[in-house]
Amino acid sequence: MTDTTDTTESGLTVDELPRPGRFGDFGGRYVPEALVPALEQLDEARQKAAVDPEFQDELARLHATYTGRPSIITEVPRFAAHCGGARVVLKREDLNHTGSHKINNVLAQALLTKRMGKTRIIAETGAGQHGVATATAAALMGLECTVYMGKVDTERQALNVARMKILGAEVVAVEHGSATLKDAINEALRDWVTNVTTTHYAIGTVTGPHPFPEMVRDFHAIIGEEARAQVLELTGRLPDAVVACVGGGSNAMGIFHRFVPDTGVRLIGIEAGGEGVQSGRHAARFAADATPGVLHGAMSYLMQDTDGQTVESHSISAGLDYPSVGPEHAHLRDSGRAEYRYATDDAVMEAFRLLCRTEGIIPALESAHALVGAMEVGRELGPDGLVLVNLSGRGDKDMHTAAAYFGLVEEGTQS
Amino acid sequence: MSTTQATRLGEVLERCRAEGRAALVGYLPVGYPSVEGSIEAMKVLVEAGCDIVEVGVAYSDPVIDGPVNQEAMAAALAAGVRVDDVFTAVSAVRDAGAVPVVMTYWNLVLKRGVEAFAADLEAAGGAGLITPDLVPDEADDWLAASERHGLDRVFLVAPSSTPDRLEKVTSACRGFVYAASTMGVTGVRTSVDTDARTLVERVREVTDVPVCIGLGVSTREQAAEIAAYADGVIVGSALVRTLAGDGELSERLEALRSLTTELAQGVREGKR
Numbered sequence: 001m002t003d004t005t006d007t008t009e010s011g012l013t014v015d016e017l018p019r020p021g022r023f024g025d026f027g028g029r030y031v032p033e034a035l036v037p038a039l040e041q042l043d044e045a046r047q048k049a050a051v052d053p054e055f056q057d058e059l060a061r062l063h064a065t066y067t068g069r070p071s072i073i074t075e076v077p078r079f080a081a082h083c084g085g086a087r088v089v090l091k092r093e094d095l096n097h098t099g100s101h102k103i104n105n106v107l108a109q110a111l112l113t114k115r116m117g118k119t120r121i122i123a124e125t126g127a128g129q130h131g132v133a134t135a136t137a138a139a140l141m142g143l144e145c146t147v148y149m150g151k152v153d154t155e156r157q158a159l160n161v162a163r164m165k166i167l168g169a170e171v172v173a174v175e176h177g178s179a180t181l182k183d184a185i186n187e188a189l190r191d192w193v194t195n196v197t198t199t200h201y202a203i204g205t206v207t208g209p210h211p212f213p214e215m216v217r218d219f220h221a222i223i224g225e226e227a228r229a230q231v232l233e234l235t236g237r238l239p240d241a242v243v244a245c246v247g248g249g250s251n252a253m254g255i256f257h258r259f260v261p262d263t264g265v266r267l268i269g270i271e272a273g274g275e276g277v278q279s280g281r282h283a284a285r286f287a288a289d290a291t292p293g294v295l296h297g298a299m300s301y302l303m304q305d306t307d308g309q310t311v312e313s314h315s316i317s318a319g320l321d322y323p324s325v326g327p328e329h330a331h332l333r334d335s336g337r338a339e340y341r342y343a344t345d346d347a348v349m350e351a352f353r354l355l356c357r358t359e360g361i362i363p364a365l366e367s368a369h370a371l372v373g374a375m376e377v378g379r380e381l382g383p384d385g386l387v388l389v390n391l392s393g394r395g396d397k398d399m400h401t402a403a404a405y406f407g408l409v410e411e412g413t414q415s
Numbered sequence: 416m417s418t419t420q421a422t423r424l425g426e427v428l429e430r431c432r433a434e435g436r437a438a439l440v441g442y443l444p445v446g447y448p449s450v451e452g453s454i455e456a457m458k459v460l461v462e463a464g465c466d467i468v469e470v471g472v473a474y475s476d477p478v479i480d481g482p483v484n485q486e487a488m489a490a491a492l493a494a495g496v497r498v499d500d501v502f503t504a505v506s507a508v509r510d511a512g513a514v515p516v517v518m519t520y521w522n523l524v525l526k527r528g529v530e531a532f533a534a535d536l537e538a539a540g541g542a543g544l545i546t547p548d549l550v551p552d553e554a555d556d557w558l559a560a561s562e563r564h565g566l567d568r569v570f571l572v573a574p575s576s577t578p579d580r581l582e583k584v585t586s587a588c589r590g591f592v593y594a595a596s597t598m599g600v601t602g603v604r605t606s607v608d609t610d611a612r613t614l615v616e617r618v619r620e621v622t623d624v625p626v627c628i629g630l631g632v633s634t635r636e637q638a639a640e641i642a643a644y645a646d647g648v649i650v651g652s653a654l655v656r657t658l659a660g661d662g663e664l665s666e667r668l669e670a671l672r673s674l675t676t677e678l679a680q681g682v683r684e685g686k687r
Contacts, residue, residue: 029552029553030548030550030553031548032547032548033570033571033580034571034595036550036580037577038575176489177476186478190481193599193600194599196598197598293522293525294521294522295476295522307498308527309474309475309523
């Protein structure tokens with residue numbers, strides 16, 4: 001899978017140009033034939049929408065009056081004191097309506113759903129952020145909504161289940177397999193293949209069959225567009241590094257995309273190191289010698305055994321607990337344009353507490369992985385460094401986990 | 416993509432056609448309830464009248480399978496089935512006198528290597544592959560390997576397939592075209608949609624490759640109904656469900672034998 005072709009100035013290989021849906025060797029469309037017409041319809045609809053002023057205006061209006069865009073940036077000097085003295089700036093996607101970046105993609109896909117004449121939208125969710133965002137968009141636009149969630153996750157994230165239900169969505173607890181995110185996606189795909197004429201499957205990250213990885217990236221690219229201009233205005237220069245957590249990788253692609261042509265800016269993705277790569281209980285696909293394989297319709301790096309069976313991942317943050325990664329990340333990594341590191345559960349919890357204590361901002365555990373990355377990179381850069389971090393979500397949903405980890409709640413008072 | 420080239424699946428379907436009937440295609444996953452047990456069960460299918468056995472490969476994420484097959488696959492994996500065991504089952508089916516074709520999710524082929532999988536399948540006596548999550552658009556390596564090893568390629572079409580897609584998919588098929596009777600996953604259904612007949616008619620307009628119908632077939636009556644217009648009737652979940660019943664394996668194998676015998680009668684009753 002090594003790329004031997006010439007690279008353009010943007011760091012992307014030229015051979016991807018004639019192969020839509022491919023990022024180098026990664027991506028593609030590995031799906032049952034029954035879904036191909038729906039994927040072709042979606043691809044056509046999103047390409048039309050991309051050049052349709054009416055669609056763009058509607059989406060911009062929603063972002064301005066509903067999502068709360070542009071999201072602000074916040075410089076965090078007290079936190080940065082723990083990052084080797086480098087300047088650290090957070091892109092505040094946690095302040096979006098519903099509490100994370102997920103709403104950017106979901107509002108756009110819900111608009112497309114209506115344009116395609118479909119009346120029902122389905123989604124998978126791990127921690128519940130994408131499920132809540134989808135249920136929200138469905139309520140706003142009058143769409144029927146079903147969210148698939150692993151049974152284990154419905155128990156871990158009971159509050160988000162209640163949020164989705166009060167918004168009018170049906171929540172289906174998936175008991176097959178490991179009963180987590182991967183199995184929720186399997187079940188959503190089964191629903192889609194059965195109900196594809198009336199139903200759109202709003203995949204929540206930059207994976208899945210073409211056109212999802214490209215389309216979801218484009219709907220999140222506004223994060224990097226805004227942040228690049230905001231950082232330039234604040235500091236007069238581009239950052240040395242842009243850091244984001246990577247599960248499927250949608251918030252990372254969203255903030256990376258605009259910076260890809262800025263070859264002087266390092267793009268750094270932080271995977272979930274779980275209990276450590278040696279332990280086998282992690283979701284650090286790149287660090288742990290994952291190999292190329294196909295899962296959920298896309299070719300990418302995949303945690304798999306010698307037969308090609310998927311190996312279960314682990315992370316303290318349900319949103320990063322996924323055994324594969326978006327195909328464009330695989331390509332950015334193999335082409336050398338982006339680098340990937342990992343943060344262990346323990347380091348993540350320390351960074352989580354540190355941001356709370358130093359800046360009064362409670363981050364999502366997913367986003368706290370990026371904070372660990374910022375601490376490492378800041379120390380490497382020193383006081384002259386400038387690091388932009390995507391704070392992809394807020395941590396209210398994680399208080400149960402945090403309270404248990406730090407012993408903040410007395411025995412017996414927790415649900 | 417020649418459709419006139421000799422194919423093992425094509426030969427058996429041609430022979431059935433000459434007998435004035437449809438072929439019976441039976442599916443079981445290797446490793447359920449054990450590797451030996453599944454091979455015994457596949458032999459029962461052959462003895463009771465299956466012309467072709469779809470040798471299924473258990474996979475961790477079977478997105479086009481319903482609950483019956485999912486649970487069988489999960490049990491097979493938990494019991495330690497390996498991809499290697501598939502080739503043992505293929506040889507056993509061939510020795511028992513039917514034509515084995517492997518049905519597998521694509522990542523298991525990719526991981527072994529497309530060329531290596533094809534070579535091992537040919538050596539074991541398999542006729543080819545049915546690939547439920549691989550479309551011809553992504554199948555360059557497999558098209559080439561199947562040519563080198565003389566293997567059949569069965570891709571799926573669905574009621575949602577557009578005319579362009581039917582043309583593209585069937586032109587890549589060799590052996591037969593797998594027509595999904597309805598939109599959805601594998602599983603037993605009380606009736607097989609009229610969509611199935613329409614789809615077969617649409618496929619016949621674009622190709623001479625035989626067409627077999629799958630998804631939802633469980634009874635002799637359904638088999639007879641489909642045999643009237645399709646070249647083959649594929650039965651999967653109904654067989655797996657029978658094998659999954661309570662009681663001793665020997666009793667379940669006898670139940671499997673009775674059901675298969677019924678279905679074999681069904682494919683001979685279709686008015687053609």
